[in-house]
Structures are given as structure tokens and as C-alpha cells.
Amino acid sequence: MTQRLDVLREMREQAMAGGGEKRIEAQHAKGKMTARERLSFLLDENSFQELGALAKHHTTDFGMSEHRYPGDGVITGFGKVNGRRVAVFAQDFTVLGGSFGEVQAQKISRIQDLALVSGIPMIGLNDSGGARVQEGVRSLAAYGEVFYRNVAASGVIPQISMIMGPCAGGAVYSPALTDFTVMVEQTSNMFLTGPEIIRSVTGEDVDAETLGGSFVHNARSGNAQFSCTDEQDAIELVKLLLSYLPQNNTEDPAPLVPHDEADRMDERLNEIIPVDDREAYDMREVVEMIFDDASFLEVHGQFAGNALVGFARLDGHSVGVIANQPTVLAGCLDIDASDKISRHIRICDMFNIPLVTFVDCPGYLPGVQQEYNGVIRHGAKIIYSYCQATVPKLSVVTKKAIGGSYVALSSKQMGNDVAFAWPSAQIAVMGPEGAARLLNKRQIQAADDPAAEETRFIEDYREKFFNPYRAADVGQIDEVIEPKETRPRLIRALEVLRTKVQTNVPKKHGLFPV
Numbered sequence: 001m002t003q004r005l006d007v008l009r010e011m012r013e014q015a016m017a018g019g020g021e022k023r024i025e026a027q028h029a030k031g032k033m034t035a036r037e038r039l040s041f042l043l044d045e046n047s048f049q050e051l052g053a054l055a056k057h058h059t060t061d062f063g064m065s066e067h068r069y070p071g072d073g074v075i076t077g078f079g080k081v082n083g084r085r086v087a088v089f090a091q092d093f094t095v096l097g098g099s100f101g102e103v104q105a106q107k108i109s110r111i112q113d114l115a116l117v118s119g120i121p122m123i124g125l126n127d128s129g130g131a132r133v134q135e136g137v138r139s140l141a142a143y144g145e146v147f148y149r150n151v152a153a154s155g156v157i158p159q160i161s162m163i164m165g166p167c168a169g170g171a172v173y174s175p176a177l178t179d180f181t182v183m184v185e186q187t188s189n190m191f192l193t194g195p196e197i198i199r200s201v202t203g204e205d206v207d208a209e210t211l212g213g214s215f216v217h218n219a220r221s222g223n224a225q226f227s228c229t230d231e232q233d234a235i236e237l238v239k240l241l242l243s244y245l246p247q248n249n250t251e252d253p254a255p256l257v258p259h260d261e262a263d264r265m266d267e268r269l270n271e272i273i274p275v276d277d278r279e280a281y282d283m284r285e286v287v288e289m290i291f292d293d294a295s296f297l298e299v300h301g302q303f304a305g306n307a308l309v310g311f312a313r314l315d316g317h318s319v320g321v322i323a324n325q326p327t328v329l330a331g332c333l334d335i336d337a338s339d340k341i342s343r344h345i346r347i348c349d350m351f352n353i354p355l356v357t358f359v360d361c362p363g364y365l366p367g368v369q370q371e372y373n374g375v376i377r378h379g380a381k382i383i384y385s386y387c388q389a390t391v392p393k394l395s396v397v398t399k400k401a402i403g404g405s406y407v408a409l410s411s412k413q414m415g416n417d418v419a420f421a422w423p424s425a426q427i428a429v430m431g432p433e434g435a436a437r438l439l440n441k442r443q444i445q446a447a448d449d450p451a452a453e454e455t456r457f458i459e460d461y462r463e464k465f466f467n468p469y470r471a472a473d474v475g476q477i478d479e480v481i482e483p484k485e486t487r488p489r490l491i492r493a494l495e496v497l498r499t500k501v502q503t504n505v506p507k508k509h510g511l512f513p514v
Contacts, residue, residue, distance in 0.1 A: 019094030035090035043079035050077040052107040087115035090125035098128035105142030112149040119248035121158040127165035150177035163188040181224040183214035219302040244311040253318035269483035273424040304336035309344040320348030323358035334365040342381035349389035361405035380513040386414040392497035397421040421468035432461040
């Protein structure tokens with residue numbers, strides 16, 4: 001027995017050593033932690049229970065029999081984050097470059113299955129050079145096993161992908177199928193086709209950072225939701241993100257003890273809307289004044305700046321925030337903003353997080369390229385997502401709610417539960433200038449002073465329709481409130497709606513406007 005224990009201990013030591021001291025030093029030289037170091041920062045002390053630590057590949061081709069490391073380049077198991085159970089896998093770049101093969105897939109699939117049946121979040125730390133070429137088609141089939149489980153778990157448990165190094169080829173589709181992707185500046189990248197292949201096929205000279213670095217996927221492609229300065233920052237962000245999410249779709253997010261007065265009113269809100277329509281204000285300031293102090297966690301912060309989405313707390317309870325951002329494109333909806341908003345709505349609905357929408361939108365962004373690239377289809381995603389969502393839905397019209405954007409952004413017709421408006425709200429089919437010219441074109445042309453006549457019609461339209469009172473009169477707005485009252489009003493509405501019960505029409509699934 002003693003001899004067998006010695007063998008076990010030796011194998012465990014080999015597993016803990018990863019690819020050896022030289023490769024660990026090379027990892028550190030790149031500014032990266034090892035897989036085990038990352039897990040030690042992520043998980044509560046002494047909470048990690050590893051599974052599959054002794055698994056090895058059985059490939060003999062290309063001299064692979066000489067490179068059989070316990071664990072086979074990935075660490076899998078269970079642990080706790082701030083006392084909450086989670087499942088994790090962390091690819092180990094020090095072992096064969098973290099390359100993805102059959103055994104690695106078996107280990108990750110096993111932990112995915114256990115996470116799903118246990119109803120706990122799944123966190124993946126990706127750091128791999130891609131498929132293990134030495135295993136041929138078996139490594140490609142292995143990806144399919146992981147993808148299938150990503151889809152099975154979608155909407156059941158939170159899935160978070162952390163890109164801690166390279167994530168190339170087929171491996172990128174697993175993060176794309178999860179709920180949140182976190183990247184690290186300078187050291188992480190994602191791309192389907194590597195720089196060398198692009199260079200050989202197209203002649204374009206591009207490096208990994210330019211092709212698929214953190215900025216690219218956070219600000220341009222929209223494939224990632226968070227960008228962090230270093231690995232420790234990324235790990236702390238994931239811990240914070242988890243605090244807004246439930247363990248699974250059968251639970252509500254755990255509330256925190258409120259540290260902010262429920263009836264707090266901020267007088268600055270009454271003065272934040274500029275009198276001049278041509279002046280913008282920062283919707284982020286509005287959000288930060290209304291929700292619990294320092295509780296707003298922005299999601300997709302570098303992408304589609306004309307929309308603002310994230311998580312916050314109201315009286316300690318987690319809520320999802322959707323808002324237009326007037327400082328960018330006047331808050332217009334475009335293709336990217338539509339994708340950003342609809343995705344966040346669906347995530348909140350999956351995990352029983354109420355939605356609070358702040359509306360200041362002059363409409364969908366006009367333009368030939370927007371039309372050619374499918375703004376109709378993308379804009380329909382917002383409508384579909386709001387209509388399908390069964391969580392409590394509140395809205396506040398702060399200024400403009402014009403045309404189709406009024407309907408799309410959590411209107412009563414989209415299943416909104418409670419709709420508030422500020423006195424500064426402008427709810428109408430179109431702007432007053434366009435309406436005056438459309439409705440009174442002949443009178444304006446026939447007038448002795450067409451410019452004066454047009455101005456008169458514009459002011460008349462403003463007075464009659466460019467305010468929230470007509471909408472309140474016909475029941476499209478539940479209450480016109482002082483801006484400073486917004487926080488206590490939202491809190492009281494959510495107290496009532498917390499027990500909301502709604503089910504959609506039974507069906508296999510609908511056709512989301514993809």
C-alpha cells in the first residue's frame with residue numbers, strides 16, 4: 001500500500017507541476033499566470049476539488065508518447081466564489097500549449113455535465129493554441145462535444161468565458177456560445193483564422209493583437225463583453241459579475257443588504273435634462289444617481305456607445321439596465337445597438353433579473369448602409385426580446401421617444417408592466433419639424449410668409465403632442481413623475497412585481513430575427 005501511495009503522490013506532483021519549471025517561467029515572462037495560479041485567485045481558499053487530474057492522452061503519433069502529462073493541459077473541478085458553488089476548467093498553456101484534444105474534451109464535457117445537473121455556474125479559463133493537430137479529426141470532434149453542452153446549458157446556468165491567452169480556430173465558438181466573455185488587454189486574443197493564414201491567402205500583414213485582441217472584440221466585433229487591464233482585474237470582475245446572477249434559472253439573484261436609502265431623492269435629476277434639444281446629457285450619470293450607490297456594472301461598455309446596458313441594484317436587488325445614450329449618435333438605435341440591447345434583455349430574462357429601461361431615442365439611425373446591412377432585421381431583435389421576456393419590465397421616458405423607437409423600447413404594447421415619464425419626455429410619431437411639413441405642406445407653401453407659417457405649425461405640434469401628457473391621457477404612460485422621484489418609484493414598483501407570474505404561449509421555439 002505504501003508503494004502505491006508513493007506512486008499516487010508522485011503523479012499528483014507531476015500534475016501540479018504542469019509543463020515544468022521552464023515553461024512556467026516562459027508563461028510568467030509573457031505577463032500571464034499559470035492555470036493553477038488563476039484558479040487560486042478565482043476560488044475561495046481550500047474550496048477547489050479537482051477532477052481528472054491524472055488523465056493522459058493516448059496518442060503515439062509524431063512522438064506524442066513522450067509528452068504524456070497528467071491532466072493533459074486542462075484543470076477541471078468544483079470550487080466556491082465568495083461562498084457560491086461553481087464549476088471551472090482552466091487550460092494550461094505550459095502543457096503542450098494548452099492544445100485541445102480528446103482527453104481535454106472529455107474532462108471539460110464531464111465538468112459541464114456536472115455543472116448542469118448541479119445547477120451551478122460554469123466558468124472557463126481559455127488559454128490554448130488551438131486544436132491538437134497530432135490527434136487529427138478526433139480533436140475536431142472533441143470541440144463538438146463541448147459546443148453541444150454549451151447550448152444545452154444556455155439559459156439554465158450562467159456560463160462565463162475568460163480569455164486569458166490565445167483562443168484560436170474552432171475554440172472560439174465555445175466562448176461565443178456562452179453568456180459573457182472577458183478578455184485581458186495585450187495578452188489575450190481570439191480569431192478563427194490566424195495571422196499566418198490570412199497573410200498567405202490575402203497578403204494582408206496583420207498581427208494577433210490587431211486581428212483579435214481585447215480592443216477588437218470589445219469595441220468592434222462585439223464578441224466580448226468585458227476588457228480588463230490584467231488577469232487579476234479580470235478575475236475580480238468575474239467575481240463581481242457573479243454577484244448579480246443566480247445559480248441557475250430556477251432561482252432569483254441573491255439580494256444584498258441595502259446600503260442606500262430606498263427613499264433617497266437626488267435633486268440633480270430635476271436639472272439634468274438640457275432645455276435646448278440640441279444639447280446632450282450623459283445617461284450614465286442618470287443611472288448612477290438612481291440606482292444603489294456604486295452598484296452599476298456596465299456590460300459591453302466599449303461597443304455601440306449609443307446604447308447603455310448593464311446590471312445594478314435597487315434596494316439591494318439585482319436589476320438589468322437598458323438605456324439610450326444621448327451623447328453618442330443622439331441615442332439613435334442602429335444595428336450594433338440593437339444587437340447589444342436585445343442580447344442583454346435575453347440574458348436578464350433567462351436568469352430572472354427585472355429590466356429597467358430608460359428611453360431617450362429619436363428613432364432608428366437613418367442611412368443607406370444601415371438599410372443594406374439589415375437594420376430592420378437587427379431592430380426587430382429588440383422587439384422580439386422585449387415581447388418574449390416575462391420578467392418584471394419597467395420603463396422611464398426621460399426625453400425623446402419618437403416613432404418606432406417608442407414602441408420597441410419596452411412600451412406597453414411590448415408587455416411593459418409599469419411606464420413612467422419625466423415632464424421633459426417627448427412622445428410622438430415623429431419630430432415636430434417633419435410633422436409640420438408633412439401635415440401642413442400646402443398651407444405653408446400658400447402662406448405669405450412660409451417660414452413664419454412653418455414655425456407656427458411646429459410650435460403648435462410641440463405644444464399638443466411633444467410632451468408626455470397626451471400619452472398619459474390615453475394610458476400609454478402610467479404616471480408622469482418628477483425625475484428626483486424615480487428611485488423610490490422604481491423600488492416600490494419592483495416590490496409589487498417581484499412575485500410576477502407570466503408564461504408565454506407553449507411552443508418548441510420561435511424564429512428569432514437572426
